[in-house]
Amino acid sequence: MPRFSDRVFRIVVTGGGFTSLVILGLITAFLAYRGFEIFRTFGLHFITNFSWDGGNPDAGVQPSLGIGAMLIGTVVISLVGLFIALPIAVGSALFLTYYSPNWLRKPLTILVDLMAAIPSVVYGLWGFFVLMPHAVYWARLLNRYLGWIPIFNVPMPIFERSPFIAGLVLAVMIIPIITAITREVFAQVPLDRIQAAYALGATRWSMIRAVVLPFGSSGIAGGAMLGLGRAMGETVAVYLVLNLAYKPNFHILFSSGGSIASMIVNKFGEASPFELKGLMAAGLALFVLTLLVNFIANLIVRRTSRTGH
Amino acid sequence: MAQSTSTQILDPSPGRPWQKSPRQFIPDLVVFVLALAVSEVTVSLTGLRGKIALLSLFTLYSMAGSMVIAFRRRGISAMGNALASSFVYLSVALVALPLFSVVITVISRGVHALRINTFTQDMAATQPDAPFNQGGALHAILGTIVLILLATAISVPIGVLTGLYLTEIKGRAEGLVRFLVQAMSGVPSIVAGLFVYAVWIVGGHGGFSGFSGAVALSILMLPTVARTAEEVLRLVPNDLREAGVALGGTQWRTVVMVVLPAARSGLITATVLGIARIAGETAPLLLTIFGTTAKHFNPFSGPMSALPLYVFQLLQSGLNVAIARAWTGSLVLLAMITVLFTFARVVGGKSKS
Amino acid sequence: MSNLININRNEGDDVAAEPNEGSLVSSLAAVANRAVRIPANVRNAGADLEARGVHAWFGANHVLSDINLAFSAGTVTALIGPSGCGKSTFLRTLNRMHEFIPTAAMAGEVLLDGVDIYEQGTDVTKIRLKIGMVFQKPNPFPSMTIGENVLSGLKLAQLKHSNKSDLMEECLTRAGLWNEVKDRLSAHGGSLSGGQQQRLCIARALAVSPEVLLMDEPCSALDPGSTLRIEETIRHLAESVIVVIVTHNMQQAARVSDYTGFFLSEDGPGRLIEFAPTREIFSRPKDPRTEAYVTGRFG
Numbered sequence: 008m009p010r011f012s013d014r015v016f017r018i019v020v021t022g023g024g025f026t027s028l029v030i031l032g033l034i035t036a037f038l039a040y041r042g043f044e045i046f047r048t049f050g051l052h053f054i055t056n057f058s059w060d061g062g063n064p065d066a067g068v069q070p071s072l073g074i075g076a077m078l079i080g081t082v083v084i085s086l087v088g089l090f091i092a093l094p095i096a097v098g099s100a101l102f103l104t105y106y107s108p109n110w111l112r113k114p115l116t117i118l119v120d121l122m123a124a125i126p127s128v129v130y131g132l133w134g135f136f137v138l139m140p141h142a143v144y145w146a147r148l149l150n151r152y153l154g155w156i157p158i159f160n161v162p163m164p165i166f167e168r169s170p171f172i173a174g175l176v177l178a179v180m181i182i183p184i185i186t187a188i189t190r191e192v193f194a195q196v197p198l199d200r201i202q203a204a205y206a207l208g209a210t211r212w213s214m215i216r217a218v219v220l221p222f223g224s225s226g227i228a229g230g231a232m233l234g235l236g237r238a239m240g241e242t243v244a245v246y247l248v249l250n251l252a253y254k255p256n257f258h259i260l261f262s263s264g265g266s267i268a269s270m271i272v273n274k275f276g277e278a279s280p281f282e283l284k285g286l287m288a289a290g291l292a293l294f295v296l297t298l299l300v301n302f303i304a305n306l307i308v309r310r311t312s313r314t315g316h
Numbered sequence: 317m318a319q320s321t322s323t324q325i326l327d328p329s330p331g332r333p334w335q336k337s338p339r340q341f342i343p344d345l346v347v348f349v350l351a352l353a354v355s356e357v358t359v360s361l362t363g364l365r366g367k368i369a370l371l372s373l374f375t376l377y378s379m380a381g382s383m384v385i386a387f388r389r390r391g392i393s394a395m396g397n398a399l400a401s402s403f404v405y406l407s408v409a410l411v412a413l414p415l416f417s418v419v420i421t422v423i424s425r426g427v428h429a430l431r432i433n434t435f436t437q438d439m440a441a442t443q444p445d446a447p448f449n450q451g452g453a454l455h456a457i458l459g460t461i462v463l464i465l466l467a468t469a470i471s472v473p474i475g476v477l478t479g480l481y482l483t484e485i486k487g488r489a490e491g492l493v494r495f496l497v498q499a500m501s502g503v504p505s506i507v508a509g510l511f512v513y514a515v516w517i518v519g520g521h522g523g524f525s526g527f528s529g530a531v532a533l534s535i536l537m538l539p540t541v542a543r544t545a546e547e548v549l550r551l552v553p554n555d556l557r558e559a560g561v562a563l564g565g566t567q568w569r570t571v572v573m574v575v576l577p578a579a580r581s582g583l584i585t586a587t588v589l590g591i592a593r594i595a596g597e598t599a600p601l602l603l604t605i606f607g608t609t610a611k612h613f614n615p616f617s618g619p620m621s622a623l624p625l626y627v628f629q630l631l632q633s634g635l636n637v638a639i640a641r642a643w644t645g646s647l648v649l650l651a652m653i654t655v656l657f658t659f660a661r662v663v664g665g666k667s668k669s
Numbered sequence: 670m671s672n673l674i675n676i677n678r679n680e681g682d683d684v685a686a687e688p689n690e691g692s693l694v695s696s697l698a699a700v701a702n703r704a705v706r707i708p709a710n711v712r713n714a715g716a717d718l719e720a721r722g723v724h725a726w727f728g729a730n731h732v733l734s735d736i737n738l739a740f741s742a743g744t745v746t747a748l749i750g751p752s753g754c755g756k757s758t759f760l761r762t763l764n765r766m767h768e769f770i771p772t773a774a775m776a777g778e779v780l781l782d783g784v785d786i787y788e789q790g791t792d793v794t795k796i797r798l799k800i801g802m803v804f805q806k807p808n809p810f811p812s813m814t815i816g817e818n819v820l821s822g823l824k825l826a827q828l829k830h831s832n833k834s835d836l837m838e839e840c841l842t843r844a845g846l847w848n849e850v851k852d853r854l855s856a857h858g859g860s861l862s863g864g865q866q867q868r869l870c871i872a873r874a875l876a877v878s879p880e881v882l883l884m885d886e887p888c889s890a891l892d893p894g895s896t897l898r899i900e901e902t903i904r905h906l907a908e909s910v911i912v913v914i915v916t917h918n919m920q921q922a923a924r925v926s927d928y929t930g931f932f933l934s935e936d937g938p939g940r941l942i943e944f945a946p947t948r949e950i951f952s953r954p955k956d957p958r959t960e961a962y963v964t965g966r967f968g
Contacts, residue, residue, distance in 0.1 A: 023477020
């Protein structure tokens with residue numbers, strides 16, 4: 008028979024443990040509640056419609072709200088970011104686990120962690136003033152020499168604030184998280200397999216290819232998904248380096264893109280009450296999207312750490 | 317080797333024959349110098365311009381050079397190995413480059429408008445384009461401090477409770493709770509802000525206020541605190557718990573008197589890492605504290621400012637002077653986060669050893 | 670140098686079972702030149718692998734002192750001794766696996782066909798191809814099938830082989846595993862029993878045609894039946910490669926080996942106390958410490 012004080016303790020601690028559930032539930036409930044009218048009015052069109060028109064009651068123009076372009080844009084910039092970040096992150100995780108001299112390992116790990124702690128607004132500032140001039144030059148080069156590939160094509164030679172540049176900034180921001188996760192998985196590779204490979208005359212790279220990458224593949228996939236989720240939710244940095252346009256654009260070098268999170272910031276200031284509800288609904292869509300991506304990521308990462316042993 | 321007759325009795329000194337001798341670095345050095353020279357020539361002869369073009373060419377040439385050397389010395393498998401090594405070193409460089417670039421730019425551009433009054437004045441009576449010796453970020457610094465204190469007060473107790481649930485109670489829902497904490501760490505910051513806005517501000521519980529900002533920040537801080545707290549509580553040896561219970565203590569007394577004190581420095585690390593996570597958040601503050609130019613201490617009513625928001629709002633004015641102030645704000649913010657981060661590392665490093 | 674002639678002669682062809690003259694000349698020359706004190710019983714004329722004055726350290730800890738040993742073709746040598754005597758460390762210095770421990774250091778020479786494997790500029794991956802290793806715990810690659818495991822060495826070192834299925838069969842036969850797995854070569858290595866996995870690891874090591882096979886307590890994780898199978902395999906292997914086996918089990922040493930070296934650490938680095946034909950070590954050891962150990966009075 009547990010004592011009374013212990014029972015109180017267990018109730019309090021359990022209550023604390025379930026706060027996350029309560030908060031996640033409340034977020035869903037409130038955003039859905041505030042955005043309910045939007046879903047009722049537009050239904051699925053809210054997702055598929057590309058335009059965002061607040062309407063004009065005086066002129067009798069009905070509002071027409073849709074986040075299609077922003078949704079596509081979010082996916083495009085996140086994928087560009089992931090595409091750039093993933094090889095770099097896996098490379099540095101490999102360096103930290105198998106190439107680095109011992110004295111360098113710890114400082115470098117701290118630097119990567121510090122990179123994750125730099126505020127979004129600072130990355131945005133840097134991205135706009137420092138990275139963009141260079142990135143525009145690279146974009147021109149890419150466009151000149153690889154323009155025959157559809158995604159490197161541009162309708163007009165305007166390269167500033169493009170999905171490519173947003174993707175570059177996002178890449179810098181998600182490299183630390185992907186590096187951290189893949190590094191953890193690489194560190195779990197059983198030593199006896201590594202030794203077996205070396206004892207068979209493997210070079211460092213052939214050992215990594217035969218032992219480390221097969222073992223770590225799902226960890227890499229999980230880290231990549233987590234990075235993707237992080238990239239999709241980034242707001243301020245993207246807002247500063249991306250030209251929002253309510254039109255889907257797959258020409259990543261061209262100055263036109265979308266991001267739900269940035270759109271919320273962009274529209275928030277001058278939104279009518281009805282548009283505000285639209286923003287709530289957009290927030291809910293973003294929330295569900297990132298939750299889904301994170302869910303898959305965690306499933307994958309967990310599977311590795313279980314089958315790894 | 318001839319000395320071996322005379323030094324029979326003495327042990328030889330430990331050596332590491334597997335490490336490269338300085339002489340073996342000569343070919344690598346030659347490759348680097350050659351690659352540099354050839355890329356200089358390429359830049360001067362072709363349309364490629366600039367430091368970055370030079371760097372990329374240099375990287376490309378030295379990769380090719382090291383592959384040729386490896387192939388000539390040791391064959392095809394060594395060539396693949398050399399290529400992979402170049403790739404791995406290159407990726408570390410590509411991680412370090414933006415990081416250093418960010419830090420160096422923030423410092424070099426941030427000191428431009430850095431004055432004593434940055435820390436002593438607010439912007440209430442100052443236009444953004446006023447000279448740098450007028451106005452400052454005091455209101456934003458104070459706002460950030462208030463927000464951090466409030467968010468810490470909310471999220472640390474809950475985070476530690478979550479950690480305790482995972483390590484001390486180990487209920488049936490352990491997996492679920494851990495999963496939820498993971499899921500929460502993926503909540504986009506703008507969504508947290510939007511949520512608080514939806515509950516608090518639209519709901520008519522009050523307008524923009526520091527407190528609503530702190531609630532939004534707590535949502536983002538909680539998972540970091542909970543996860544780190546779980547890790548450090550797990551490090552508390554089990555015999556300490558058993559000793560507490562064996563002495564007739566109840567579980568909660570054991571936790572309060574034994575487990576938590578044992579994990580104290582780790583819990584401080586958890587708190588500081590959580591603070592470092594939220595100190596630079598901008599997006600949720602836009603929707604909750606709104607921003608102001610004057611000092612404002614009451615977190616329960618009226619707009620407040622905070623450093624990241626201060627930076628963001630100055631940027632939006634688009635004026636050169638305001639942008640210089642924004643860089644200074646970034647410098648202060650970055651310095652603050654670095655200090656917090658270093659502190660967490662030092663305390664955390666101690667607790668682990 | 671005469672060493673060079675010797676290595677050229679041996680490159681590519683299968684390991685010679687009889688003593689070869691090149692290394693006789695070179696090792697005698699080397700002995701004369703260096704005047705290192707080598708016990709008489711070690712001065713084995715047919716030696717292909719030879720340790721000279723090998724010391725090993727972990728950090729400041731001197732774990733192995735002045736080991737001089739030669740292993741000749743066609744023989745099995747067992748290294749015995751109580752735990753912590755440095756015999757496994759010694760084994761790992763023989764194919765340069767010692768250097769994977771970050772604090773490791775060493776001194777001395779290990780000559781393979783007269784050439785020091787620690788010489789500056791040596792391609793260590795080629796050394797490990799010639800001197801294979803089987804570990805204490807069976808460690809097949811779990812992501813590969815049985816067949817892929819056997820051929821994994823070729824893939825890791827990017828070697829070509831004209832007839833892979835013949836090679837696979839040959840290696841599995843030599844490892845005594847062919848009959849058990851020939852119908853399920855595409856099953857995963859993890860589906861085999863512990864003893865079968867260890868023989869798979871032996872087959873894997875054989876596929877790159879090593880001259881020497883080092884075995885670090887290969888049976889300590891296995892049941893008695895599997896142990897016997899492996900010992901049988903080892904006896905067969907001795908016809909084609911030099912086998913050096915570290916073992917805790919003195920009966921095993923007596924059963925499989927031609928020569929036995931006894932290692933002991935007495936409050937200091939491990940040393941080679943006695944090296945002799947196995948029969949002599951077990952019937953009339955010269956050193957009282959060896960006698961104490963083989964009769965089970967300590968260790």
